[in-house]
Structure formats: C-alpha cells, structure tokens
Amino acid sequence: MTRKGWCPGALRPMPAGDGLLLRVRPHGSRLDPAQVVGLAEIAEIFGNGQVDLGSRATLQLRGVGNEALPEVQRRLAALGLLDANPRREARRNFMVTPFWRAGDGTTDLVRGLEEALRDAPDLPPKFGFAIDTGSRAALQDASADLRIERAGDGLLLRADGMAWGERVTPGTVIPRLAEVLDWFAASGHGRMAQAIGEGLKPPLLEDAAPDRQGLRQDLLRAAPFLFAPFGAATAAALRDLAGHGLRLTPWRAVLPEGDLHSALWLTDPEAPLLRVSACTGAPGCSSASVATRALARQLAPHVPAGRHLHVSGCAKGCAHPDPASITLTGREGRFDLIRNGRAGDEPSRRGLTTTDIADMMRGHLGAQL
Ligand code: SF4
Structure with a gap:
C-alpha cells in the first residue's frame, strides 16, 4: 500500500502502528461548518478521537481500521473532502493563506490552481504550492515550490529559492504557472529550491520581490488563532467550534471564521x-x-x-x-x-x-x- 517518498492521502492511506493514517486535503485550506463537525464524528467513531493539524495546512486521521476504511471514505466524499482519484489527490498539494478576505481574488486563484493541476504533468510527491495573497504575507516560511504572492498592488509568481518573481495578473498567473510546471517536470528534480540551488533557472522573469513577511509571533497575534497542543485537535475541541468555518494554517493552528470562545483550545501563542x-x-x-x-x-x-x-x-x-x-x-x-x-x-x-x-x-x- 505504501512506497518510499510517497505521501499518504485519504484514498491511499498509510499503515501505522495504530491503524491506517489518512491525510485529508481540504479545498482552499478551509473547512466549512459541516466539515468541521463531520470530521470530528469520523475521528471519534472510526479513528483515535483526534484530528492532527499538519504543517502544510492538511489534516490527518489516525487509528482507522482496515474494515472501517470504505465507510470513512464514503463519509469524506459526502463532506466534499475526497478527490476523484489518487492521482488528483496527490497533486492537490497546496496551502492558502488564512488572511484572505472575500473579494480579494484568493478563492478564484484556488479554483484556477485546482483546475490547472488536473491537467498538469506528474510532479514529485512533495512538490507543493502556496497562495499567499491575503492582507499580509504569511507563507514565506512554509514549504512550497511555487508561490503566488503579493507585491504592492499586484500579483507575483515566484519559484521557491528565487528572491524575485514575475509580475502576473489574475488572468495570466495560472497559464504562466502551468508553463513553469511543464519545465519543472522535465527537469527531473524533486524540489524547486534544490533545482535552483544546482543552477537551474525557471522560465520566470525577475520583476519584483514579494511583500515582506513579519515575524512569526506577530503573525500569530494578528488574528484570533486557536492552537491545539501537539497539533492534535480532539473531536470535542472541533465540536466546540460547530457553526463556524475554519481556516487551516501551516502552524498547527486554526483560524475560526467569526467570533467565538472555546476553552478547549489554546489562544496564547506563547503558552x-x-x-x-x-x-x-x-x-x-x-x-x-x-x-x-x-x-x-x-x-x-x-x-x-x-x-x-x-x-x-x-x-x-x-x-x-x-x-x-x-x-x-x-x-x-x-x-x-x-x-x-x-x-x-x-x-x-x-x-x-x-x-x-x-x-x-x-x-x-x-x-x-
Ligand atoms: S519521528 Fe515519530 S512519528 Fe516519525 S517515524 Fe519516528 S517515531 Fe514515528
């Protein structure tokens, strides 16, 4: 069921000491309110009672028995959290800033990238993308190979490992990204920064540097993030957020949409x-x-x-x-x-x-x- 260097998904789970491990990649790094409650239920009934928050804004269910797998996948599909096939699941490896706002174009970029990845060439298992187009730069330290970022009022497409990227528009960014993917797939490398470190030059102009990201601690204080010890959110803690959408982050924290208070989460990033x-x-x-x-x-x-x-x-x-x-x-x-x-x-x-x-x-x- 596994091979080295391959990342588990929900369609291709990985056996672990406590049962199957399923990695779930929510669309746009966001859970809607029904998905929050549905995942809590799946973890409680079929898993170890926890949902792990991953460093790439993914989620993990652990402790799922082989016999329960079809039902877990059926429920994930009903929640809109299962891809059509393992190939598509493996490619949909991207995270989205939690600081996006309605109307800022980020959700259009998510849709465009998902569509582009359907027809993309085969990519290495860990190859990923960051859409960092929110109100502040937030994902520059997060693992990603191609980045869509802001530079002043415009958009930038930047390869990881390059200080500068190419200025793009909402209409050109996805076609240019697809061209870079074709180039990278033909290069035979595993990660973009490694390829650039070895002297390869992606087919991107160097127009501008992205808006600079602040300190991690300032980012974590910039919004009411909720933190789970060891990045393991219990089913009860997720249920406590019922009725709210959740934005996922690479920091093993979630950002609830709307005001709420939950004693089951840590709120102080210095805890x-x-x-x-x-x-x-x-x-x-x-x-x-x-x-x-x-x-x-x-x-x-x-x-x-x-x-x-x-x-x-x-x-x-x-x-x-x-x-x-x-x-x-x-x-x-x-x-x-x-x-x-x-x-x-x-x-x-x-x-x-x-x-x-x-x-x-x-x-x-x-x-x-
Ligand atoms: S680091 Fe921990 S989780 Fe990873 S393989 Fe070792 S024991 Fe397992």
Whole structure:
C-alpha cells in the first residue's frame, strides 16, 4: 500500500502502528461548518478521537481500521473532502493563506490552481504550492515550490529559492504557472529550491520581490488563532467550534471564521505547551520505542519563552524537522539529547531515562536553555 517518498492521502492511506493514517486535503485550506463537525464524528467513531493539524495546512486521521476504511471514505466524499482519484489527490498539494478576505481574488486563484493541476504533468510527491495573497504575507516560511504572492498592488509568481518573481495578473498567473510546471517536470528534480540551488533557472522573469513577511509571533497575534497542543485537535475541541468555518494554517493552528470562545483550545501563542512538540511516538508509530507526548507535556513548564523542545520517537523527526533548542530522540527505549539540532543529529548525551531528563530540565539544563 505504501512506497518510499510517497505521501499518504485519504484514498491511499498509510499503515501505522495504530491503524491506517489518512491525510485529508481540504479545498482552499478551509473547512466549512459541516466539515468541521463531520470530521470530528469520523475521528471519534472510526479513528483515535483526534484530528492532527499538519504543517502544510492538511489534516490527518489516525487509528482507522482496515474494515472501517470504505465507510470513512464514503463519509469524506459526502463532506466534499475526497478527490476523484489518487492521482488528483496527490497533486492537490497546496496551502492558502488564512488572511484572505472575500473579494480579494484568493478563492478564484484556488479554483484556477485546482483546475490547472488536473491537467498538469506528474510532479514529485512533495512538490507543493502556496497562495499567499491575503492582507499580509504569511507563507514565506512554509514549504512550497511555487508561490503566488503579493507585491504592492499586484500579483507575483515566484519559484521557491528565487528572491524575485514575475509580475502576473489574475488572468495570466495560472497559464504562466502551468508553463513553469511543464519545465519543472522535465527537469527531473524533486524540489524547486534544490533545482535552483544546482543552477537551474525557471522560465520566470525577475520583476519584483514579494511583500515582506513579519515575524512569526506577530503573525500569530494578528488574528484570533486557536492552537491545539501537539497539533492534535480532539473531536470535542472541533465540536466546540460547530457553526463556524475554519481556516487551516501551516502552524498547527486554526483560524475560526467569526467570533467565538472555546476553552478547549489554546489562544496564547506563547503558552508553555506550544514551546514543545512531539510526534506520535509509541505505541501509535511502529518506528518508536518510547512514548513522547507525556514527556513533552511534563517538561513544557521548564522551557523558557523563545525556546523550543522537541521529543521525537526516532531519528526521523517527523513532527519537527527543524532544529530545536533541545531535541530528545528515542532509541531502544531511552533518549538521546541533542542541543540546537535535529532529531537525527549527533547527540551530546545518550541513553537517558525520562527521570534523568526531568531532573536535568528542572536543574541545569532548563537554566541553560
Ligand atoms: S519521528 Fe519516528 S517515531 Fe515519530 S512519528 Fe516519525 S517515524 Fe514515528
């Protein structure tokens, strides 16, 4: 059912330690109110009771049994969350800014890109797009290969890895994007920035730089985002948002449409629980020999503001591929400790127990962070 380098979808789920994992790609990085409640129900009845918020504005259902798959897919289709076939699903790999406004042209771009991707050449599994045409630049740090952005009053089409992009109009952007896709597919590369780093030059003019993006913390305070610890929204937390559309983000947060208050979500981007991340770990992932989230939760109060601690079940580092102030990587039932690095980097300490780590974090390690 799987092959290396291939990304799971809802039509082609991936077996994991706790059952099937289905990745759902909501159209336009948005859930309508019926989809919010419908997904909560699917997670509760057929999954592990949670919907994971992915770093590309996708969602994941975990813990789905093989026998439940047809019913889950039927329900996803009824909610408008299933593509016609796996090929189309795999291509629809793009995220949309949560800062779009009605009438700003963003929803037209989403429709245009979806149509263009139907006829696009085969693309590498991780090749993606960002539509960053909201009231402020927001997706420049998010993983994407081709970007539609704003430059002053106009639109820009920019290849990842290029500082400048080509000025386009709502009428020319999709045809130009399709030309770049043809060029990229013929190049044989996996990611755009890698191709450019190796000296390839996409067929795009260099007219202008995009509007500059502010600091992440300023973006997260610019709208009433709701955050889920470890990016795992419980079915109850989703139900608490019933009646509202939700915009998805690459920050494992959602932006509800309309005013609401929910005690089941974190609202402060500086909350200690958001200074830690942890992958699924054991027993949900068969690559892990350690549980991860209970330890991360226990250590969160000792992580100072502005620092990050990541607990990874193995050296793959799925949940936080970037460096963290401290990374704890599970290995044979214990943890290796990496300072200012990634899960697979060389550790400075090996073979730590959870008690060792808690003692260190309460003492010298926490103070040094
Ligand atoms: S980092 Fe390793 S243990 Fe954690 S989810 Fe990924 S593969 Fe599983």
